[in-house]
Amino acid sequence: MKKIFSITVITQFIISLPVIASTNADMAISTNTVWNKAGSPYIITENVLVDTSATLTIEPGVEVKLNSGKCILVKGVLNAIGTPSDSIIISAQNTTQRWQRLWFQSTSRCSLKYCRIEYAGSSAIYNEGSNSLYIGYNTISNNSASYGGGIYNYSGRATITNNTISNNSASYGYGAGSGVCNYGKATITNNIISNNSTTCYGGGIFNYDSAIINNNTISNNLANYYGGGIFNSGTATITNNTISNNSASSGYGGGGGVCNFGTATIINNTLSNNSAYYGGGSVYNYGKKATIKYNAIIDITTSAIYNNGGILFVRTNNISSTGYAVYNNDTLNIDAKYNYWNTTSSSIIDTKIYDYYDSNFYGIAFYRPFLSAPFSDTIAPPAPINLTANKLGSDSTFEINWINPTDPSGISEYYYKIGSAKVGSAPTSDFDTTSAFHYPPDTITLAANESLFVWLVDSSGNVNYKNRASLRLVEIEETTHNSKFTTQISITPNPSMEDVVIKYGLPEKLNVALSLYNISGRLVKTFYSGSQEKGYHTVNIREDEVAKGVYFLKFQADNYTETKKLVLMK
Secondary structure: OOOOOOOOOOOOOOOOOOOOOOEEOOOEEOOOEEEOHHHOOEEEOOOEEEOOOOEEEEOOOOEEEEOOOOOEEEOOEEEEEOEOOEOEEEEEOEOOEOEOOEEEEOOOEEEEEOEEEEOEOOOOEEEEOOOOEEEEOOEEEOOEEOOOOOEEEEEOEEEEEOOEEEOOEEOOOOOOOOOEEEOOEEEEEOOEEEOOEEOOOOOOEEEOOEEEEEOOEEEOOEEOOEOOOEEEOOEEEEEOOEEEOOEEOOOOOEOOOEEEOOEEEEEOOEEEOOEEOOEOOOEEEOOOEEEEEOOEEEEOOOEEEEEOOOEEEEEOOEEEEOOEEEEEOOOOOEEOOOOEOOOOOHHHHHHOEEOOOOOOOOOOEEOOOOOOOOOOOOOOOOOOEEEEEEEOOOOOEEEEEEEOOOOOOOOOOEEEEEEEEEOOOOOEEEEOOOOOOEOOOEEEEOOOOEEEEEEEEOOOOOOOOOOEEEEEHHHHHHHHOOOOOOOOOEEEOOOEOOOEEEEEEEOOOEEEEEEEEEOOOOEEEEEEEEEEOOEEEEEEEOOOOOOOEEEEEEEEEOOEEEEEEEEEOO
16 A cells, blocks of 8 residues: 655745834034934933034934933024925824923024924923024924923024914913913914913913014914913014914903003904903903004904003904903093994994993093994005194204195094105105104204105005105295294193193284194184284183194294194093
């Protein structure tokens, strides 16, 4: 019988899996060093120091993973510049155990671009004095800290632009600023700042020193106390931002959109659907001064703009509000003219404003004149009307005056530019730098044989250099100055809340006219017209004789003319 043997061959396949390489970063970097993609990920097991003489360059595509509580301290230069398609990732080795921070000291210079920075536990980016910190085109998210979960600019200067800053948190003290906290100088532009939260002030941005906040989208941020979107206690220029759906939520929460405890200029923003527990769904002012102009405000809370102290200047905004549009909880008056209140009825506007007429403890919100259509202005004002100048004394100082025209936007109050030129030369010009609308007259000093030029600039910044009024000052000296007059006209008190006393002296018997004009140039009252004897004369204006407002008192004696501004505040 034949035996059949069965042979089984067992072949063993050994599969080699790729080993993921990593690099443990040096603790001290004292020479120029590059972290490249080949050595990625770089594992930070101890604190890393980039010394003052060294540059650390992190190339696109590199991952940097830090152990719990570890930081990168930069005294020299850090350049972490990725690309839109190959970003740099700076994160935690274990996302449940947060690393500390990127820490920049005063000697450092840094560029962070196209990085993803996340899961830090003590401000992801912390600046302690660098004046050269650029943070652009990054995603900064899921970080936490006591102050400034995403970015904390403690001192120095930082440029923060085109970043997405979201889902960061801050938990301690006054001025947490969960997205961005600034105690130095910061320019914050073109960022998306959303879904950040703080138990204190400034859900999106907190500014303590000086900040330019421009063209950002600031939305869905939360502050338990003040300033859901932005909290300012320093000096802030807030322009061209979209500020929406932010909240200041606790019993003391004010300023869902913007809360100002300092000096803020708030121009050309869209503020919509922000909310505040205490007041000021859109803007809460408790500071030195807030100027609110040319904004679109859509508010569904009990009060859109809430003034609890300081000077509030509200002009040329489009305001739609469910509750009060303006709530004045302070003794100072509010300038709220030339706004569009989403109605043409003054009686309805009255119900939208809480002020002296609701409680005599508070100041008045002056809202007349108001616009009858939404404000949109791209047309420059016409030229000033009836430009005049009076020489003051024997030097080259002149008091200039004119009447403001009305432009198509319905406004007749402006900033202005003043320029001068020698005869035959082109004029140069300078802005009036005041933050409020400015009334003539003004005082200027110019040399003889110069021409004066005045242009008007509206609240939108429109100016047309063809629309100018001009005057030869050498001729003014000859026609308006009269050396016989050694005593100028005086008005006391000015501004006034009581009776006003006007005094002037005549060197001889002269024909005199003393008249009062409003800011539109209309004659309000003539106090005297006729001949008067040599000597000193007095005219009294009783408190109840003329309504409150801004006026111009014109004094004429033969060929001498003098005009002075009079403000009645009763």
